Amino acid sequence: MRSRPVDRFFLYAAVVIVCAFLVFPIYWLLITAISPPDQLRALPPRFWPETPRWDVFGQIMRERPILLWLTNSTLAAVGSVVLSMTVSVLAGYSLSRFKVRGGQSLGLFILTAKMLPATLLVIPLFGIFRTVDLIGSLWSIILAHATLIIPFTTWMMKGYFDTIPRELEQAAMVDGCSPFGALVRVILPVSAPGLAATALYGFVLSWSDYAYARTFLTNAQTNWTANLGITTMKGEYISNWGDISAASILVALPILLIYLFLERYLVGGLTAGAEK
């Protein structure tokens, strides 16, 4: 059905205005980063700087240990995702294919675990990690982020395995594959998109954490994650908004790129994770 040109025009106008309005804060972050400091105080504000300072990103990386923070965030995210995915893939497969006594209650517990407030769990974890001397180490947030990630990834993986026909590993086992071999050689390759979506989602969860990093790593400056580093810049006596914005862009960039290029996987994971 064709719509009238007038409707087309209003539709496009609405889309452009809405997108511009909602994305504006991100645009403003970029403008703040590349404007020379004196232009940040201009009234009326300048919506495009006369002399953009694109070198601000290189400069801020030399002045602040941004690369170190990004490395720490990456290590924490990769560590917690690998740990969570390993146990979630196995558990998700078991929940999908086997009848295990207590399996259902475990599933229900995992769902309830999604509701645990981080501010509740952070207290006992702090005590436990202090007792075993993990405070200040990246392992503390790798384990803590796993508490955020596992409840999601286990159900997401179970959901993906449920969509794969049983005949597949049945055939492999008839051909002499062990049940575990069937999982590794047949099921995992078939569920690669699901694995990718789930892992990406876990990565985003870990990358976005602030509460655990703030609690466990504040006194270990060399292990600061990106989010923790940014908040320390914001907390300084004189806020240099240009520098903070430039650093913020570098910190947001990995997730933004994942979103822009792998949106399909990420959204698939998000909606699947919400349904289960």
Place this chain on the structure above:
Amino acid sequence: MKSRFSLDLARPSRRHWLGYLLLAPAVILIGLIIVYPLFVSIDLSFQNVNIARLDQPRRPFTIANYERLFTSPDFWNAVWVTLKLVVIVSLFCFLIGLGTALLVNNKFKGRSLARLLVALPWAIPEVIAVVIFAWMFDSSFGLMNWVFITIGLIDTTVNWFSSPNAAFFVVCVTMIWKGYPFVSIMMLAGLQSIPEDFYNAARVDGANSWQRLINITIPSLMPVLGVTLVLVMLWVFRDFSIIYVLTGGGPLKATQSLSIMTYEQAFSFFRMGYASAIGIVTLIVCVVASRLMIGRAPDNI
């Protein structure tokens, strides 16, 4: 040929030792990092502990933390702040999320780009969203003071972070901006599962676009709408980073939600027992409220 392994996955009873073995790593890890800590915090909430070291001898059992909690004006203030946030932020997340989803669900050139842009704030970490809005609402050189004065909403520059109502407003704006894209994404997924035939049939019957929205779109979205609403409310209820980095709960506790109060009691005042009690109450409210809202569930979340 019969398999060497006596495992038939097609049979209804699929008990096998491998099922248990595959679950074992998850059970052990979840036991260590979720269940055990949960028990520790329940235990802490019944003790008068001011320092979290587990190698200390256990303090005597007491319900003083809970007594103190329910008689503390600060606690009821935090409950009120949290409720206000949940209602206001969820409502606007839904209005904007549903509106944007309906908008980009139209067929037009460049709609995949529009879909990407409309949910872009989802990809911005909460701490970075705070940086953006803290700067936009900066009292001296922030953009929003200029915008609001220009369009005549305010007469003079407002110091957004020293007035309770203004700070609460900024927290709401930041959370709505960070939260609505999730609703858009979920609603778009829901919209795409509505068969085109429904709309064609309605058009044949002469239904206008408003009638189609009320009679087809909204009812079809109901299941996903309910789940999304609960997830958004849970997020607002428990969120820590946005408020803590933006206002720290101030000024005058105007933005001190239950999460912020828990954290502050634990790590500013080191009242671990008291803080655990607040956290436990928060958890119970979350579980009960979401059960009530989804009914039978939690297997729908």
